[in-house]
């Protein structure tokens with residue numbers, strides 16, 4: 040089977056799956072269990088200066104469930120490590136000694152003064168760790184103290200702190216970005232400018248899960264009061280993928296190594312991140328929700344996928360989909376697709392009809408010759424993909440390109456010639472070609 | 474209702490073609506049809522991915538059930554099949570024939586939360602079917618060790634051991650009395666549980682690993698002796714199943730029409746056209762296990778008008794599971810408990826069977842009450858268990874037995890050094906396909922260990 044071994048910034052691990060800095064990497068006990076289960080690496084729960092922070096003793100976590108009680112989204116108000124620095128360092132040293140073939144990194148969060156970095160970075164590095172991750176992402180609690188996302192939202196701070204870290208560290212430095220920004224590029228550019236060897240993203244997203252329907256207070260709450268927490272799990276993957284792809288394709292950040300994080304649960308999520316430009320992967324929620332044994336499906340599924348694609352290593356997959364990501368204005372406006380319903384597969388639930396009728400272009404019948412039958416009316420279909428999205432039968436509705444003739448909706452001939460918005464006649468700002 | 478008598482029946486009503494071929498084909502279709510991909514995904518999503526999963530602990534071969542279901546959920550069917558087959562190389566057959574209602578599915582925590590388990594058997598079938606359909610290789614052989622092992626018997630135990638041994642790099646020679654491999658998978662399991670020649674397709678998959686030399690039509694005790702095998706091979710595994718059937722010891726048992734259930738089933742499984750099989754109009758089955766249910770249901774589905782099962786103890790003591798008893802009832806078969814045959818009557822051909830009511834004494838013993846009743850019957854099937862055959866060569870030499878079967882230790886070693894035994898022929902084995910597979914696997918693992926250590930084990934009973 041394909042070789043999953045990974046070399047990220049010179050840090051080697053038997054597979055690209057690392058545990059993200061979070062409760063699963065809180066202490067040696069957990070990390071040892073993770074390595075026994077087969078995880079490639081771990082980023083230790085974020086270290087800070089002594090005295091350690093204090094966590095609430097009420098609920099730290101909240102979840103959104105599917106009807107099957109599968110966790111779709113997860114939120115937390117946990118802070119960084121609540122254990123003394125010396126204890127963490129002692130355990131880091133031992134774990135690295137016991138597991139020389141695994142990647143072991145320390146996540147750190149330090150205040151914005153150089154002295155703190157000058158003291159802590161060498162002391163932590165001395166444990167033998169393979170690299171640092173700078174936590175500029177924690178969106179709750181720590182940010183109120185001017186750290187975490189409070190740094191990550193100001194590119195100048197990112198750059199300054201990254202420079203300090205690089206000044207005192209000899210091992211690679213990864214900057215972990217917060218998604219709680221309007222545009223992910225300035226923070227990534229600042230990290231690169233500060234000398235970061237790589238960026239990792241995303242950390243969690245500001246969120247409130249819901250209210251308690253009895254007390255009408257926010258939920259979860261600590262003694263009647265709640266505070267926004269960080270959102271993660273499967274629900275955040277699309278947000279993370281977008282940010283990863285932006286960094287992978289932007290001229291100023293292209294080539295900056297990326298560790299992809301956010302909602303990775305099975306091997307297909309890993310394929311998404313790798314193809315969109317990440318060359319390393321981190322997982323938190325899935326390990327918290329299912330335990331470390333999901334690594335079996337992650338590695339087995341990824342290796343088989345690479346085999347099926349004729350690839351021998353993950354590097355062949357990294358970035359493969361990046362060239363397909365572009366700005367809206369470059370999409371071909373001459374290209375036409377129509378939905379097509381396979382009548383053999385149709386179970387006649389009518390969901391495509393009602394959504395198209397109510398929310399799109401009235402392009403699906405519910406009755407043909409007096410019989411319940413769902414057919415696409417090409418003269419109305421704009422090719423929006425709504426019916427495909429709601430159809431419960433996979434493969435029943437497909438989008439088919441119109442290759443020739445004319446589009447019955449617009450009456451315009453189908454052409455192989457491409458036309459995007461920059462040159463479209465309706466665009467007052469269009470570039471004049473010729 | 475059981476007392477009704479038909480007078481003046483002179484010729485036995487046993488004939489082929491009680492139902493037309495098309496109806497019989499329908500009756501012998503897949504009793505538990507496979508899941509569609511959409512249904513499998515919905516079902517897989519029901520698995521809670523339990524820790525130290527009760528289903529895995531309940532599976533005699535220890536398949537990591539949550540792990541293979543997770544791989545179905547992540548659309549990784551080859552990985553899922555691998556997870557199943559690495560513990561149970563006959564995972565395809567087991568998905569069809571395991572009494573899951575008393576194994577993995579009985580243990581599912583969903584029984585508690587919503588009264589219905591995850592349908593693990595069907596998911597297992599869903600994950601493994603592509604392996605046989607597409608002929609996917611799943612395992613590779615380790616480099617040859619130069620060691621040679623004789624495996625006697627081509628049933629689940631023998632096949633499981635042979636595959637494991639071949640995979641570990643040993644050269645296997647398999648001796649099998651029957652013309653086809655598979656053992657009871659090929660000759661015994663109810664036809665509607667394993668349709669479309671599945672048993673042979675699974676055998677082909679297992680042999681596909683290479684390194685297994687097959688000698689069919691070779692009987693230990695007749696064509697080859699144990700001593701000869703011990704001499705020619707580095708290790709010998711006996712997996713001969715149970716070759717003999719128990720008799721009832723009742724007057725009239727030699728009348729025409731009194732038959733062994735397993736013989737008839739073997740005939741049925743090998744029949745090209747089932748509508749050519751002779752079927753009685755009134756059929757009586759004696760016994761309380763899986764074989765009794767199978768012969769009864771299959772006779773009904775071949776067109777027998779009336780089928781009665783008579784068992785000497787109560788429903789709870791039947792080794793057929795509640796699910797199987799329900800299946801029999803749903804086919805219109807009548808189950809009688811607490812009665813045993815005391816006479817078979819007829820002139821040449823069987824006409825009726827007389828039963829005596831039984832009860833259990835305080836000490837657990839069974840005794841007759843003296844009260845009798847009769848059932849008309851054209852055919853009686855004996856389904857009261859099988860035993861180790863005396864002429865199969867396993868009684869040779871000093872091999873110890875227990876309860877009429879071969880005695881082994883936890884590693885499946887017999888009392889003769891260098892000879893292992895596995896499956897139904899072993900004492901203390903509950904006669905299921907899946908336990909035979911596990912037995913063969915354990916024997917193979919120990920044989921491998923023994924061969925590698927080149928262990929001269931003077932006392933095979935030490936643990």
Ligand SMILES: Cc1cc2nc3c(=O)[nH]c(=O)nc-3n(C[C@H](O)[C@H](O)[C@H](O)COP(=O)(O)OP(=O)(O)OC[C@H]3O[C@@H](n4cnc5c(N)ncnc54)[C@H](O)[C@@H]3O)c2cc1C
Nearest residue numbers: 626627628629630650651656657693714896897904905906
């Ligand atoms: C009618 C019937 C229905 C059943 N249904 C089920 C079911 O639905 N589910 C389930 O889990 N279990 C079922 N069982 C039980 C299951 O089939 C057996 O437990 C299982 O097949 C035992 O495997 P084995 O390899 O030990 O023996 P067998 O399957 O009996 O195989 C024995 C092998 O040894 C060979 N052999 C025998 N003697 C010799 C010799 N002297 N020399 C060389 N080769 C020899 C035979 O040819 C055969 O290949 C059923 C059993 C019967 C009889």
Ligand SMILES: Cc1cc2nc3c(=O)[nH]c(=O)nc-3n(C[C@H](O)[C@H](O)[C@H](O)COP(=O)(O)O)c2cc1C
Nearest residue numbers: 059060061085115174242271272301302322323324
């Ligand atoms: C309970 C919890 C605690 C976390 N603590 C930290 C932390 O200390 N440092 C950090 O960099 N990220 C922390 N994270 C964020 C995760 O490392 C990760 O970036 C995020 O959860 C997204 O990945 P996921 O969807 O796989 O969970 C935490 C997440 C959770 C759920």
Ligand code: SF4
Nearest residue numbers: 520521523528581582
């Ligand atoms: S017990 Fe049931 S729910 Fe739990 S892992 Fe097994 S199949 Fe899944």
